[in-house]
Amino acid sequence: MIRNLHEREIVAPVREVGLLIDSLASTDDRLWPRDKWPAMRLNGPLGVGVAGGHGPVRYFVSEYVPGRYIEFEFTRPEGFNGRHSFTAIPHEADTTLLRHEILMSTHGTARFTWPLFYRPLHNALIEDCLDLAERDCGSAEGSPTSRSLWTRLLRAPISAQLAKRRARSVGRPTEH
Template sequence: MVYNTHQREIAAPASEVGPLIDSLAGKNDRLWPRSEWPAMRLNGPLGVGAAGGHGPVRYFVTAYEPGRRIEFQFTSPSGFNGHHSFTATSLTDTLTLLRHELSMSPSGTAKLTWPLFFRPMHDALIEESLDRAENEFGSSPGAAHRRSLWTKILRAPFSARMTRK
């Protein structure tokens, strides 16, 4: 079983942080680091049943509470049996916990591809997403996740393609 969590305390009320989740996959997405990673795209508006993904990862929305939570069920890659979610939880009137959770039971080739390829890429992408959230509210001006050497090596072939677009 894989349980992977990333979170940040954002110095803003949940009523202001929650809309970051609501912007996912939209034209004005304020949470996903799409300038550095494949954009999250869905086949319709953000809501239960919308399907899509980013890069080779595919999923559909299984739960959505506007301004608070969204959950996606994986459909690919093969062997990704589980889900991932973003939640915004009020800690105080001016502090919100923004959390991303991934829970899955990898099978087949995913037992190798998750730890060797997908996990380092996932971890970097989500940390950069949380950096965007912090920077949005000035919680940590200039917050920037530092990619590991392994992540830089894995990204190299994809980065070249993204800069040619």
């Protein structure tokens, strides 16, 4: 069983941090760093049964408690059996623990792709989410999380693709 856990103490009340979770995959997504990563997209507003994903990872919402908790069950990549979640946990006075957790088992080629490719990219993505949450709530205490050379190499094609999309969108006329 794989357990991958990321947590950050955010200096903000749980209701404020919960709003970040509730904004996932919306046009006003305040938790997912879509300027650095493929956007999280869902086929409807947050709710149990809504499906979507980001990049090659696919899932559906299996549990949702607005303002507190969302859980997604993996449907892709092949061999990912489990779920991932975001949780806002009340902590000390006006602080909240924002947690992202993966609980899954792998089989087939996923036994190799998870540790070699998906895990380092996932870890960097979630740390960027937590950095974004801190900045949004006004509690950022330093520079963004640094990345290993391996993660930077894995991210190079993603960064290039996002840069091309930004360049194309800059040249588009806006509608009034």
